[in-house]
Amino acid sequence: MTTQPTAYTFAEKALARAAGVSSLRAGDIVDVTPDLIFSHDNSAAIRRTFLEIGASRIARPDRIAITLDHAVPAPTTEHAQNHAEIRAWVQEQGIAHFFEVGRGICHQVISEEALILPGETIFGSDSHTPHFGWLGAFGAGVGRTEMAALWATGTLWWRVPETMRITLDGALRPGVTAKDIALRIIGDRGVEGGDYRAVEFAGNTLSSLSLDERPVLPNMMAEFGAMSAYMPPDQTVFDYLDMRREQRGGHDTNGRHEWRPYSAIYPDADAIYADEYQLDVSRLEPQIALPHSPANVVPLSQAVGQPVQQAFLGTCTNGRYEDLEAAARVLKGRHVRIRFVINPASSQVMLKAAQTGVLATLIEAGAAINTPGCGPCMGNHMGIPAPDEQTISSGNRNFKGRMGTASAGIYLASPYVVAASALTGCITDPAEFLV
Amino acid sequence: MSTHRVWVYGDNVNTDVIFPGKYTYTLKAKEEIASKALEDLDPTFAASVLPGDVIIAGRNWGNGSSREQAVTALKFCGVRAIIAESFGGIYLRNCINQGILPIVCAGVREVIRTGETVEIDIEQAEVRAAGQIFTFPRLSPSVQAIYDAGGLVPMLAARFQTT
Numbered sequence: 001m002t003t004q005p006t007a008y009t010f011a012e013k014a015l016a017r018a019a020g021v022s023s024l025r026a027g028d029i030v031d032v033t034p035d036l037i038f039s040h041d042n043s044a045a046i047r048r049t050f051l052e053i054g055a056s057r058i059a060r061p062d063r064i065a066i067t068l069d070h071a072v073p074a075p076t077t078e079h080a081q082n083h084a085e086i087r088a089w090v091q092e093q094g095i096a097h098f099f100e101v102g103r104g105i106c107h108q109v110i111s112e113e114a115l116i117l118p119g120e121t122i123f124g125s126d127s128h129t130p131h132f133g134w135l136g137a138f139g140a141g142v143g144r145t146e147m148a149a150l151w152a153t154g155t156l157w158w159r160v161p162e163t164m165r166i167t168l169d170g171a172l173r174p175g176v177t178a179k180d181i182a183l184r185i186i187g188d189r190g191v192e193g194g195d196y197r198a199v200e201f202a203g204n205t206l207s208s209l210s211l212d213e214r215p216v217l218p219n220m221m222a223e224f225g226a227m228s229a230y231m232p233p234d235q236t237v238f239d240y241l242d243m244r245r246e247q248r249g250g251h252d253t254n255g256r257h258e259w260r261p262y263s264a265i266y267p268d269a270d271a272i273y274a275d276e277y278q279l280d281v282s283r284l285e286p287q288i289a290l291p292h293s294p295a296n297v298v299p300l301s302q303a304v305g306q307p308v309q310q311a312f313l314g315t316c317t318n319g320r321y322e323d324l325e326a327a328a329r330v331l332k333g334r335h336v337r338i339r340f341v342i343n344p345a346s347s348q349v350m351l352k353a354a355q356t357g358v359l360a361t362l363i364e365a366g367a368a369i370n371t372p373g374c375g376p377c378m379g380n381h382m383g384i385p386a387p388d389e390q391t392i393s394s395g396n397r398n399f400k401g402r403m404g405t406a407s408a409g410i411y412l413a414s415p416y417v418v419a420a421s422a423l424t425g426c427i428t429d430p431a432e433f434l435v
Numbered sequence: 436m437s438t439h440r441v442w443v444y445g446d447n448v449n450t451d452v453i454f455p456g457k458y459t460y461t462l463k464a465k466e467e468i469a470s471k472a473l474e475d476l477d478p479t480f481a482a483s484v485l486p487g488d489v490i491i492a493g494r495n496w497g498n499g500s501s502r503e504q505a506v507t508a509l510k511f512c513g514v515r516a517i518i519a520e521s522f523g524g525i526y527l528r529n530c531i532n533q534g535i536l537p538i539v540c541a542g543v544r545e546v547i548r549t550g551e552t553v554e555i556d557i558e559q560a561e562v563r564a565a566g567q568i569f570t571f572p573r574l575s576p577s578v579q580a581i582y583d584a585g586g587l588v589p590m591l592a593a594r595f596q597t598t
Binding site: 029041042045049052053054055070071076078079082125126127141142143144145146148149152153157159190191192195196223225227293378379380397399400401402404406 | 447449450451452455456457459460461463475494495498499500501502503506521523524525527528529532533575577578581586587588591592595596
């Protein structure tokens, strides 16, 4: 006789909570009510689908965030009109959390505003929504039609995923970052390695990662083909959220009280995993993804010397304060040889960099600072490469044509590597600039 | 059962080559969106695709972005089904929600070339190509209901009309 296992993964527990049922297993299909949903510049298109459904009022306007970030400030009349439609809609529907041009990238801003909390579920019409696993939340990307359905009903059909556990042990060497870990995982297992499962990170490396580094791992799991990704939240995360809620004053843009109690969720020790991956990060060297796939990963040493014509620092993956600070460490007292485009991930990132002198170091070194937002990452504006040019980027995706030019190549690496390559005009190991 | 002309592609075809990101916020008309389908993968596709054509692909078709135009661009070209060994997760959801049938089926790609035809039998959950029969898993009942309604919008629209 076999006994029914009683151990659950994080995804099973979090989705059971969001579905309002006592327990769920991988493979179950349920209606889920997320704690927060968000969209960005695609909100105007979502509105059109919402109206097509025949709905008139948004079901839970207090649980919606909209961030203008993908093409800001508007590069064309069409984009400006798109933004104008969204602003009018936010007013009309009383959407609680709206962030204007320049506030920053959705994932970064929602984290800074502590709008999603440990154990909660968040759906965004953006593929990098697994990002919120850094706070111990269940985050997943959805399509525009699904977001329209969420606006209309507050719920969405969802299949509970199987879970893959990724265990990271050891301490990173100086100059090696969470980005290098993420690239190594994707390089080892490929862009379909996540198989639309949930990923749970585990191991003693996690607590040694700074708050700015942690989001890199779940964020990059979008490139791994994972549905969601989770890191067990610790006291550092709880303290961060307390501090952020204190700063925000605990009220939404309509002046309503917005402090929800929360309860972190952890997987059971004997939960069953569909797949496992283990990495001792103490021996890891810097990694780089070559064009045109995030899985086309080699140790940096194998790519050193390849010429690049543009360097780009930013994105939801690596546009935070410590990423700018890492670049400033490399650039201090030196000057770039190629154009170096920087988009801070948020206004708060940019402000802190201004206050600490990091921004001055970057500008003195010749960097071009853009408005906080997604910048050139998906080829809208602010740094489109010329045909056949190569860009070294701190972003997450180097698909052919991603930055707007099909014949241009994109290399993905850490902020250290991006800054070092900006100095030389070729792929460069930052070690020599970090002594 | 229905007969379809096919377009055959490989593994890991991502959303950006199915529908480039630079068009995602500006193109709104169906014809415009359709005209960019597979622009960076197969520039001949948009000009010569015919309504009823089917895509045949390898593993992980549609990985990458959540952008729904990577499904709707094909839908607006008249594509009604995609047969792949596996799909990117969000892409598969987008297919269901748009009323495009995602058929998870290995082996078809090996026996057929672009321009040839396959037969799809949804009731029997079978694809017939080059004299061979390939079976595929049926959708679960709740997901099948969304597909049968023509997608998530028509399903919800029926609900909102009756309330």
